[in-house]
Amino acid sequence: MSNTASAALARHGTSYARFLWKAVRDATDGSAWFYAWMILLTSLALVGLHAWAVQVRDGLVVTGMSDHVSWGLYIANFTFMVGLAAGGVMMVIPAYLYHDHEMHDLTIVGELLAVAAIVMSLCFVVVDMGRPERFWHLIPGIGRFNWPFSMLTWDVIVLNGYLALNLHICGYLLYMRFLGRKPSPRWYLPFVYLSIFWAISIHTVTAFLYSGLGGRPLWNTALLAPRFLVTAFIAGPALIVVLLFVLRRLGGVPIGPKPVQVLVNIVRVTLLINLLMVASELFTELYSGGSHTASGHYLFFGLDGAHALVPWIWSAVGMGVVSALMFLRPGVVARPVWLTVACALAFAGIWIEKGMGLIVPAFIPSTLHEIVEYSPSLVEWQIMAGIWAFGLLVLTVALKIALPILRQPHGEETAATSDCVVTEQPKARATHA
Amino acid sequence: MSFSGEMKRRTPIYALFAVLALAAAGGQWMLTRARPAAADHSTVVARIAVPASKAEVPSNRPPGYRPQVATGVVDYHGNAAGVACMTCHSTRTPNLKNGIAGVVPKDFHQGLAYAHGGQSCLSCHHADDYGSLRLADGRKAAFSEAQLLCAQCHGPQTRDYLHGSHGGMNGYWDKTKGARTRNTCTDCHDPHAPAYPQWTPVFAPRDGGARQQATREAAHAETPNASHHD
Amino acid sequence: MIETPAQNPEPANEGGMTRRTALKALGATLGAAAFAQAIAPLTEWTDNLTIDEYLQKHYKEMSPVDMAMVIARLQTETKEETGVDVHIGDYRPQPGVKFGYALNLSVCVGCRRCAKACHIENNHDRPSGNSYIRVLEMQKGSLDLAKGRVNYDHAVPDKEKFYMPVQCQQCDKPPCVSVCPVEATWKEKDGIVVVDYNWCIGCRYCEAACPYHARRFNWTKPQVPAAEINPDQGYLSNRLRPQGVMEKCTFCLHRSRQGKLPACLEACPTGARVFGNLLDPESEIRWVLQNKRVFVLKEDVGTQPSFFYFFDE
Numbered sequence: 001m002s003n004t005a006s007a008a009l010a011r012h013g014t015s016y017a018r019f020l021w022k023a024v025r026d027a028t029d030g031s032a033w034f035y036a037w038m039i040l041l042t043s044l045a046l047v048g049l050h051a052w053a054v055q056v057r058d059g060l061v062v063t064g065m066s067d068h069v070s071w072g073l074y075i076a077n078f079t080f081m082v083g084l085a086a087g088g089v090m091m092v093i094p095a096y097l098y099h100d101h102e103m104h105d106l107t108i109v110g111e112l113l114a115v116a117a118i119v120m121s122l123c124f125v126v127v128d129m130g131r132p133e134r135f136w137h138l139i140p141g142i143g144r145f146n147w148p149f150s151m152l153t154w155d156v157i158v159l160n161g162y163l164a165l166n167l168h169i170c171g172y173l174l175y176m177r178f179l180g181r182k183p184s185p186r187w188y189l190p191f192v193y194l195s196i197f198w199a200i201s202i203h204t205v206t207a208f209l210y211s212g213l214g215g216r217p218l219w220n221t222a223l224l225a226p227r228f229l230v231t232a233f234i235a236g237p238a239l240i241v242v243l244l245f246v247l248r249r250l251g252g253v254p255i256g257p258k259p260v261q262v263l264v265n266i267v268r269v270t271l272l273i274n275l276l277m278v279a280s281e282l283f284t285e286l287y288s289g290g291s292h293t294a295s296g297h298y299l300f301f302g303l304d305g306a307h308a309l310v311p312w313i314w315s316a317v318g319m320g321v322v323s324a325l326m327f328l329r330p331g332v333v334a335r336p337v338w339l340t341v342a343c344a345l346a347f348a349g350i351w352i353e354k355g356m357g358l359i360v361p362a363f364i365p366s367t368l369h370e371i372v373e374y375s376p377s378l379v380e381w382q383i384m385a386g387i388w389a390f391g392l393l394v395l396t397v398a399l400k401i402a403l404p405i406l407r408q409p410h411g412e413e414t415a416a417t418s419d420c421v422v423t424e425q426p427k428a429r430a431t432h433a
Numbered sequence: 434m435s436f437s438g439e440m441k442r443r444t445p446i447y448a449l450f451a452v453l454a455l456a457a458a459g460g461q462w463m464l465t466r467a468r469p470a471a472a473d474h475s476t477v478v479a480r481i482a483v484p485a486s487k488a489e490v491p492s493n494r495p496p497g498y499r500p501q502v503a504t505g506v507v508d509y510h511g512n513a514a515g516v517a518c519m520t521c522h523s524t525r526t527p528n529l530k531n532g533i534a535g536v537v538p539k540d541f542h543q544g545l546a547y548a549h550g551g552q553s554c555l556s557c558h559h560a561d562d563y564g565s566l567r568l569a570d571g572r573k574a575a576f577s578e579a580q581l582l583c584a585q586c587h588g589p590q591t592r593d594y595l596h597g598s599h600g601g602m603n604g605y606w607d608k609t610k611g612a613r614t615r616n617t618c619t620d621c622h623d624p625h626a627p628a629y630p631q632w633t634p635v636f637a638p639r640d641g642g643a644r645q646q647a648t649r650e651a652a653h654a655e656t657p658n659a660s661h662h663d
Numbered sequence: 664m665i666e667t668p669a670q671n672p673e674p675a676n677e678g679g680m681t682r683r684t685a686l687k688a689l690g691a692t693l694g695a696a697a698f699a700q701a702i703a704p705l706t707e708w709t710d711n712l713t714i715d716e717y718l719q720k721h722y723k724e725m726s727p728v729d730m731a732m733v734i735a736r737l738q739t740e741t742k743e744e745t746g747v748d749v750h751i752g753d754y755r756p757q758p759g760v761k762f763g764y765a766l767n768l769s770v771c772v773g774c775r776r777c778a779k780a781c782h783i784e785n786n787h788d789r790p791s792g793n794s795y796i797r798v799l800e801m802q803k804g805s806l807d808l809a810k811g812r813v814n815y816d817h818a819v820p821d822k823e824k825f826y827m828p829v830q831c832q833q834c835d836k837p838p839c840v841s842v843c844p845v846e847a848t849w850k851e852k853d854g855i856v857v858v859d860y861n862w863c864i865g866c867r868y869c870e871a872a873c874p875y876h877a878r879r880f881n882w883t884k885p886q887v888p889a890a891e892i893n894p895d896q897g898y899l900s901n902r903l904r905p906q907g908v909m910e911k912c913t914f915c916l917h918r919s920r921q922g923k924l925p926a927c928l929e930a931c932p933t934g935a936r937v938f939g940n941l942l943d944p945e946s947e948i949r950w951v952l953q954n955k956r957v958f959v960l961k962e963d964v965g966t967q968p969s970f971f972y973f974f975d976e
Contacts, residue, residue, distance in 0.1 A: 059882050610921065
C-alpha cells in the first residue's frame, strides 16, 4: 500500500471509530420520552427473546403451526417486512431519478427504514428455522448453497445485498456528515441507482419463492409478484409519511408538504391497483371454481364450516377501500391527522392481506385437501412483538443518528446544525450539502 | 421467346420443385428412421399364462391332508378323535341340490355359513370321495390343492396373485437376496363364504389436524341445517 | 421532543460521574441482567449439541471414515439417551435398481395397518401418532381429494367408499429437492428422495413445496419408549431424528436396499401394495404398470411420481 493510502486508512480508522462512538452516544441520549420509548421497546424485545429461547429449547411445537399449516405468523411478517424494505426505496426514485431536491435529503429516511425492515425480515426467518444454529449451512463454499435452483438462495443473496447496499449508502452519508465533508457522488450515487433496481428484485424474488410452487394453487399465479410490488409500494410510503410527520414533530426536522405529496401521489395509485388485483383474484375464484380455487374460497368465504380468516381478509379489503378513498381526497396533505389515519389503515390492511391473508390460506386446504386451520400461539405473538420492537429500536437509533443530516435544510450548513464538526474535528472546509 | 430463354426464366421454379421433392423424400426417410420400434408384446402375453406348477401357489395344508370332523373327544393316545367325511357320506346318496341358492341341509353341517355364488356343495366337493375336492371337469383334487379350485373361476384374482398384486407377501422383494412367504387363497377367504370380511381400522390419526377436522365434522353433523359456505 | 446534547447541557459534574451517566449505567446493567434471564432457556437446549455434531459435513461430502465416525457417535448417543443398542447402517443404492410402488385401490380396505407399521418401523413420535402414510376414505366415483376423509371410524370397507393411502411419491421431478436452500434433501440413484437430518436447517420450504403432504417436520424431539425402538436403523431413514428437522417416507430404505419389502407392504393384510425394481422387467411392479391401468396423483403438477395407483376393475 502506498504511503498516502495507508495514511488515509489510518486516519479513517480512528475517525470511523469516533463516528461509531458518537453514534452510540446519540443513540443513548435524549429526553425522558425518548428513554421511555427505548425502555418500552427493549422490554418488548426481551420478552420476544425469551419466547424465542423457549421455542429453541422446546421446538416449534410451541407455535400454532402443524404439518398442515407449516408456515404462519413468522413467514407472514417476513413477507410483509421485505415489502416494507422494498417500499423504502420509493423516495429514492423521485429524488435521484427526477432530481427532486427537497426529497433528496429525506431519502435517508427510506433507506434507514429499509435497513430496519431487512433486519426484521432476517430476524423473522431465523426464528422460523427449526435449527437456527445451522445457518452456516447456507454460506456458499462452507455449507452447500443450492443456488440457482432454490429461490430461497436467491432471497438470501438479494436480501443481504440490499442490506449491505443501504448500510453502505446511509453509513457513508452519515460518516461524511460527521467528518463535515461533502459526500463524493461516486461513493454513493451508483449504489443509490442500484438500490432502486435491487429493491424491485428483493420483492420479486420473495414473490417467486411462493409463486413457483405448483402444489399451492393460491400462490401459483403470475399475479403474485406484481401484487407484492404494489403492496410494498403502499405500505412503504404509508409508513414513511408517518415517519416524516414524527420527524417533523418530534425531531424538529423541517419538512415541507412536497415530499409528503409525492408519497401520497404514489399511494393513491398503488392502493387502487391493489384493489383491482384483489378483485381480479376474486373473479378468478368465483368464475372458474374447481378445486384449485379452494384456498381462495376458504380465505374469502370459508370452506366446509371453517371460516377463521374471512373476517380478516374482508377487514383488509375494507381498510384498503377506506384508505383509498381517504387518500384520494384533495388536499389530504394539509390534514396530517386524516392522512395519518389513512396511512395506518393502508399499512394495517396490507399487513393482513399479505401476511395472514396470503401465507396462511395457501396451506388451507392442505395438499390432500384437509382443512386444518391455524391460529398463532402466544409464543408466536410474543416473538413477533419482540422483533417489531427490535426493528423499531433499530429504526429509532438510526433516525436519531441521522437527525443532523435531516435537520439541515438543503443548501445550508451552519455551525448550529453541524454540532459534530465543532466538537470533534478541526474547522471544516466550506461545504455544500 | 426462345425455348432456352424459357428454360432460363423457369430455372428457379424447377430448382424449387427439385428442392421440395428432395425435402419431402428426406423427411419421409427421417420419419421412418425416427419412429421407434413397436413394443414387443409377445413376451408380455406369455407372462400372464397360468402357472405350470401348482407349487407356485403355496398351500396351507400338508400334502395328503384329508379333512375330519371334530368330535370333541380324544382317543386313548390323547389325540383329538375325528370322523372322516366318508364315514357319514358313504351312507347317503349325494344330493346335488344341496347348497344351491345358499340353502344348506337343516340337519348336519350346522352353523356353516355358506355364501359362495349359490352353487351346489358338490360343485367343489367330490361326490364319490368327500375327502377330496372336485375340479370343474370332475377330476379329484386334494384338499392341499384347494387354491386350484379358486383359480378355476377366479382367473383375474389368480393372475393378480401370481404377479404380486393380490394377497400380499412377507420377506424380500429381491428374491435373489432372500425368501418370500405368501398366503394361500383360503388363508384370507373362507371357501364357504369367501367375501372378504370387514375390518376395524386401527391407528386412527391423532395429530392436531385430524383432531381439528373431527371436531369440525362433529359440530357440522350436529347442526345439519347450518349454512354451508361452499 | 428529541433533544441534542447541545440543547440539553449535562448537569454539574461530581467527580466525573453525572446522574445521567449513573442512570445509564444502571439501565445497562439491568438490561444485561434481563437479557441473560431472557435467553436462559437456551442453556437447557445446548445439552445435545457437540462440536462434532455442529461441524458435521453434508452426507455427500463424508468419506467412509467420516461416516463410520458419525454412525459410531450416533449409536453411542442413542445408547446414552435410551439405553438401547441400535445398529445404524449407511445403506447405499444398489446398481440397476429404481424403486416403484403401486397400490391396488380395489383391494385396499382402509384398515390403516400400513400407517401403523410405518409408525413402528420408523421410530415415529408416539404421542402424536406420526406416520408417513395418511389413508383417505374416498367417495366411489370420484378422485376428488376434497371429498376424502381421514377420520373414519367405522368397519371398513364401506360399500360406497374406496381407500387411498398417500405417502411420499418419490417423484422423479421432486419440487422439495429444488427448493431446499442447503441441499439437505436430494434424490438418490435408486429413486428414493432422502433427507440428511444432520444438515437440514428446518426452514420447511420443502414442506410447503410438496404437493402430496408427504413431509413431516419434527416440531419437537420425537419420543419413543426405549422398549419400542426399532434397532435396525438407517442413517438416511429411520434412526432417531433430532428436533427441528424434516423427515419423510424413504420406502424403508434400510430394508429395501437390502432386498426386503417395506414395512407398510408387509403389514397390508389384503396385499394391496406392490413394490419392486422398475428396471427389472420380471418384477411385479413392472407387471402392474404394464397390465393394469395405473394412474398417479396430481399428474398435472408434473412431479412424475414413482408411486402408482390402480383399480382392478
